[in-house]
Amino acid sequence: MNQEYAYLALESWLLQQLQTGRWQVGERLPSVRMLCRERGVSKATVIHAYQRLEAQGRIEARPRSGYFVCAPLAAVRVSDRSDESTLIPQPVPVTSSELLTDIMMQGAAFDLLPGQQAPYLPAGLLLLNRAIARALRQSRGVSHQSYEEPAGFLPLRQLLAQRYQRDACQVTADQLCITSGCQNALYLALKASCQPGDLVAVESPGFYGVIQLLESLQLKVIEIPASSSVGMDVKALARALMHWPIRACVVTPSFATPGGTLMPRGEQQDLLDLAERYDLVVIEDDIYRELSFTGRISPLKSLDTRDRVILCGSYSKTLSRDLRLGWAISKRWHARIVYLKLMTQLASSHYVQQGLYDYLNSGEYDRYLRHRVTELYGQAQDWIAAIQMRWQDQIVFDRPQGGLCLWVTWQCPIDTLALYPRALQQNVALTPGPLFSASGDFRQALRLSFAQPCTAAHEAALDRLQGLMHQ
Numbered sequence: 317m318n319q320e321y322a323y324l325a326l327e328s329w330l331l332q333q334l335q336t337g338r339w340q341v342g343e344r345l346p347s348v349r350m351l352c353r354e355r356g357v358s359k360a361t362v363i364h365a366y367q368r369l370e371a372q373g374r375i376e377a378r379p380r381s382g383y384f385v386c387a388p389l390a391a392v393r394v395s396d397r398s399d400e401s402t403l404i405p406q407p408v409p410v411t412s413s414e415l416l417t418d419i420m421m422q423g424a425a426f427d428l429l430p431g432q433q434a435p436y437l438p439a440g441l442l443l444l445n446r447a448i449a450r451a452l453r454q455s456r457g458v459s460h461q462s463y464e465e466p467a468g469f470l471p472l473r474q475l476l477a478q479r480y481q482r483d484a485c486q487v488t489a490d491q492l493c494i495t496s497g498c499q500n501a502l503y504l505a506l507k508a509s510c511q512p513g514d515l516v517a518v519e520s521p522g523f524y525g526v527i528q529l530l531e532s533l534q535l536k537v538i539e540i541p542a543s544s545s546v547g548m549d550v551k552a553l554a555r556a557l558m559h560w561p562i563r564a565c566v567v568t569p570s571f572a573t574p575g576g577t578l579m580p581r582g583e584q585q586d587l588l589d590l591a592e593r594y595d596l597v598v599i600e601d602d603i604y605r606e607l608s609f610t611g612r613i614s615p616l617k618s619l620d621t622r623d624r625v626i627l628c629g630s631y632s633k634t635l636s637r638d639l640r641l642g643w644a645i646s647k648r649w650h651a652r653i654v655y656l657k658l659m660t661q662l663a664s665s666h667y668v669q670q671g672l673y674d675y676l677n678s679g680e681y682d683r684y685l686r687h688r689v690t691e692l693y694g695q696a697q698d699w700i701a702a703i704q705m706r707w708q709d710q711i712v713f714d715r716p717q718g719g720l721c722l723w724v725t726w727q728c729p730i731d732t733l734a735l736y737p738r739a740l741q742q743n744v745a746l747t748p749g750p751l752f753s754a755s756g757d758f759r760q761a762l763r764l765s766f767a768q769p770c771t772a773a774h775e776a777a778l779d780r781l782q783g784l785m786h787q
Contacts, residue, residue, distance in 0.1 A: 322357050322358070322361045323360075323361045323364040323365045323368070324365075324733055324734055324736065324737060325734050325737070326351075326355060326357060326361055326362065326365040327365040327368050327369060327733075328731045328733060328734040328759075329355075330345075330365060330366075330369060331369065331374065331756075334369075334374055334375075334385065339385045340385060341385050341386065342384060342385060343384065343385050344381070344382050344383070344384050345366075345375060345382065345383040345384065345385065347382055348362045348363060348366070366383050368756075370383070374386060426637075426720060426765040426767040426768070427745065427765065427767070427768050428744055428745060428746075428764070428774055428777045428778070428781075429743065429744070429745065429773060429774065429777055430740070430743065430745040438684070438687075438688075439684070440635070440680060440681070440683070440684025440685075440687070440688070441635065441636055441684075443675060443678075443680050443684075444635060444636070444639070444671070444672070444675045444680075444681075447671040447672070447674045447675040447678075448667060448668055448670075448671030448672070448675075449671070450671065450674070451666075451667045451668075451670035451671040451674065452667045452671075455666075455667065464663040464664055464665070464666045464669065465663070466493075466654050466655075466657055466658040466662070466663055467490075467492070467493050467494065467650075467654050467657075468492070468493060468494025468643070468664055468669060469494065469664070469666060469669035469670060469673065470489060471673050472494065472669045472670075472672060472673040472676075473489040473490075473492045473494065473643075474489040475673055475676055475677060476489075476492055476643060477489045477491070477492055477645075479676075480615070480617070480627075480645070483612070483613075483614045483615060483618060484614045484618035485614070485615060485617045485618045485620075485627075485645075486618075487617070487627075487645050487647075490650070491645050491646060491647045491650050492643055492644070492645050492650075493643060493644050493645075493650060493653045493654050493657060494641065494642075494643055494664045494669060495628075495630075495641075495642045495643055495644055495657065495661075495664070496640045496641070496642065496661060496664065497630050497632055497639075497640045497641065497642045498601065498602075498603045498628050498629055498630035498632060498642040499525050499529070499642075500640075500642060500661075501628035501629070501630070501642045501643060501644040502525070502526060502529055502566070502599060502601065502628050503529050503532075503533075504644055504653045504656050504657060505597075505599045505626040505628055505644050505646070505649070505653065506529055506530070506533055506535065506564065506566075506599065507533060507656050508626075508649045508652040508653045508656055509563070509564055509597040509599070509626065509649055509652075510533065510535055510563050510564055510597075511563075512533065512534035512535065513534065513535070513536065514535050514536070514563040514564070515535070515536050515537075515538055515560055515561060515562045515563055516530055516535050516536070516537055516538070516562070516563060516564045516565070516566060517537075517538050517539075517540050517553055517556065517562050517564070517565040517566070518530075518537055518538075518539060518540065518565075518566050518567075518754070519539075519540060519542040519547065519548045519566075519567060519568065519572060520539035520540060520541055520542055520752075520753050520754075520755075520757070521542060521574055521575065521723070521749065521752035521753055521757075521758050521761070522539075522542060522566075522568070522572065522573075522752055522753070523566075523568060523572070523573050523601065523752070524751045524752055526566050526601075527753075527754050530754075537754045538556060538560060538562060539753060539754060539755060540552050540553045540556060540565075542572065542575065542577065543577070544575050544577055544714040544723070545577070546577070546579060546580055546583050547567070547568075547569060547572055547575075547577040547578070547579035547583065548565075548567050548579065548583075548587070550583050550586045550587050550590065553565065553587070553590060554590055557590060557593075557594045557596070562594070562596060563596070563597065564596065564597040564598070564599055565587070565591070565596055565597070565598050565599065566599045566601065567579075567587065567598065567599070567600060567601070567616070568600070568601040568602075568603070568604065569584055569600065569602075569605075569615065569616045570602065570604055570605035570608070570613060570615065570718070570719075571604035571605065571607060571608070571716065571717065571718040571719030571720075572601075572604070572719075573604070573719065573720070573721050573752075573763065574721050574723040574747075574749075574752050574761075574763035575714065575716075575721070575723040576604075576714070576716030576717065576718065576719040576720075576721050576722070576723065577714075578608075578613070578717050578718065579616075581619070584616050584619055585619055587616070588616070588619055588620060588622070588624060588625070591622075591624040591625075592622055592624060596624070597624065597626065597649075598616070598620075598624050598625045598626070599625075599626050599628060600615060600616045600617055600625050600626065600627045600628065601628055601629075602615050602616075602617070602627050602628060602629040603628075603629055603630055603632065603633050604633055604718065604719040604720065605629075605718075606634050606685060606689075607633065607634060607688075607689055607692060607718045607719050607720065608689070608717065608718040609689065609692075609693045609696075609716075609717055609718050610717055610718070615627060617645065623646070623647050623648045625646070626644055626645070626646040626649055626653075627644070627645040627646070628642065628643070628644050628645075629642060629643055629645075630642030630643065631672070631681075633720060634685055634688065635681070635684075639668075639672070641664065641665075641668055641669065641672060689718075692720065692766060692767070695766040695767075695768070695769050695770065696715075696716060696722070696766040698766070698769065698770040699722060699764060699766040699770045700713075700715065700722065702770050702774075702775060702778055703722070703724060703764065703778065706778055706779075706782050707724075707726070707782070710726055710727055710728050711724050711725065711726055711727065712724075712725045712727060713725065720765050720766060720767045721763050721764065721765050721766070722763070722764045722765075722766065723761060723762075723763055724761060724762050724763075724764055725749075725758075725760055725761040726760045726761070726785075727760075728760075728785075729760070730759075730760055730785055731759045731760070732746060732748035732749050732750070732759055732760065732761065732762050733748045733749075733750045733756075733759055735748070735784060735785070736748050738784055738787075739780070739781060739784055742780045742781075742784065743777070743780075744777045744780050744781050744784075746762055746781075747762060747763040747764075747765075748761075748762060749761030749762060749763070751763075
């Protein structure tokens with residue numbers, strides 16, 4: 317294994333030893349020097365692995381004494397029926413994985429083949445590019461020397477508000493702030509509504525980008541179980557709110573990554589009722605909703621009659637990930653969000669906003685979206701057939717109703733985190749399950765994306781992955 321990823325293999329081995337009881341609570345772990353000698357790795361590798369386990373709350377470092385096994389984290393048991401219960405770990409500080417940075421550097425967050433380039437640009441994206449280029453060519457006077465107003469290009473905000481009104485949202489342009497993509501919108505929403513040290517509830521498994529944001533903002537995370545049928549377990553969130561002062565909840569009601577779950581409307585209403593009862597800020601990640609296989613649906617924000625929801629969205633998943641333009645919608649938090657944008661970004665590109673406005677206003681986006689959704693549905697079926705052919709009786713997954721992803725869990729003992737560096741050597745880029753949890757769980761799961769067609773090259777990558785699992 318490459319030394320660069322040796323810490324992942326060592327972390328996996330140590331975790332396995334802890335789970336099997338090799339070292340008991342309070343017992344001292346092998347010294348760094350001893351582990352270097354026994355496992356044949358460098359001092360930096362051992363320290364890195366120990367630090368990751370410490371961040372997960374599995375072990376603790378004691379000055380001049382070494383590393384010791386921690387007692388299990390305190391937990392709340394959520395019981396709604398006498399025969400069913402769920403454990404929710406206590407809130408913890410967040411540390412995101414360096415592996416995520418590597419995956420993003422490989423350009424493979426949505427493709428098994430690192431660095432893969434699409435063979436052609438779809439006609440809909442060509443028209444978008446032309447609209448942006450035309451806006452740049454048609455600029456007049458000294459507009460290139462002026463900043464756009466911080467909230468964003470007013471005609472674009474008005475058009476976006478109209479589109480959300482079509483989906484039953486009572487929003488207006490003066491509640492909308494243009495941002496640098498949805499990730500930036502989520503950052504501004506969290507920054508506007510939370511203070512360092514606050515507790516934020518997230519889905520588990522959930523979007524790894526949110527975990528990164530919580531770390532950068534020095535917020536603590538409390539993971540709420542998410543199921544394939546209803547998404548975030550709202551009853552579990554209710555019990556957690558009775559024990560901890562949770563400030564905000566980040567949720568993706570429509571086709572959440574990694575599982576592609578659509579939260580039922582009843583569950584959405586229950587979430588908003590909790591928000592009102594506990595003064596909870598709900599931050600809605602609305603990035604996948606328009607990729608529905610079953611027709612147009614409304615966002616959580618459409619049920620928000622008390623202005624509890626900050627809706628964050630963009631066209632990066634429906635159009636292009638290179639289109640770094642998103643938005644945050646909120647009446648209550650709008651002024652604060654605009655102020656934070658002004659302090660950190662000043663303004664958004666006028667030409668990109670003008671070009672996107674022209675493209676949306678022409679009707680070309682809706683035509684492109686209809687074609688793209690049909691295409692994605694077919695690609696999803698192809699990917700499902702490919703993985704079933706190889707792992708028919710070894711995997712569990714749900715057929716998505718939209719979005720871009722499949723969440724596949726193996727029933728045989730594998731460690732997808734440890735598998736990542738070995739697969740990369742075979743030119744296969746995985747998105748391991750532990751990335752979707754601050755606690756590092758879901759080691760037997762992978763997110764597989766159907767954003768790309770399942771080509772012969774992708775089939776060959778699946779074959780290589782199958783071979784690695786059998787080694």
